[in-house]
Amino acid sequence: MADKPLTKTQILNELAERSGVAKKDVSEVMEKLEGLIEESLGKKGPGVFTMPGLMKIAIKTRKAQPARVGRNPQTGDEIQIPAKKAKKVVKVTALKKLKEMVH
Template sequence: MAVKKKAAPKKKAAAKKAAAAAPKKAATKTEILNNLSEATGLTKKDVGAVFDAMSEMINKEINPRRRGPGVFNIPGLMKIKVVKKPATKARKGINPFTGEEMMFKAKPARNTVKVLPLKALKEMV
């Protein structure tokens, strides 16, 4: 006796696309300037000037040669701070892939930048 195949259930229509579809790639500088100029009504040149001024402010605040506090807050988004890493001595270690002993080189003391997300930025994700 022949078995009748059931028709496959119809697929539901695709969900409506969001007004602003999520981009596949990170935005370029030009795209960011264009989007901000449209959203604020400022010219692209003015938005670029704001970014340049913010960059200079960050440099003044976190640059150790300028004796700034070492911390810069972007309200509601992130905190940028300088972390002073101490010097490390050369030491023996084991390569986890081959199991052979190796020497890790000594590293000098250095300053690194750490970006900490604030609550509002964490809630966006």
């Protein structure tokens, strides 16, 4: 593999070559996987998608942060830091098999 990350086209080509399946079919499977992830993480889904052995993708709610007084580290002046609303964030957790691949 090269030093640069693979592009979507390169990934499709590699999967087609390694599996012996047509590139068009691999592309369709990738689109279906994308749709499945979207459904799982959507409003009506469970909010979690697991790719067995590789990763777990989950929607978490980050708590609202109240306004507070901070300090400018360069000047030492007090500054007002505005409040932040609660928001949903995507968390991706590497599972055992993926962790073992990099160690």
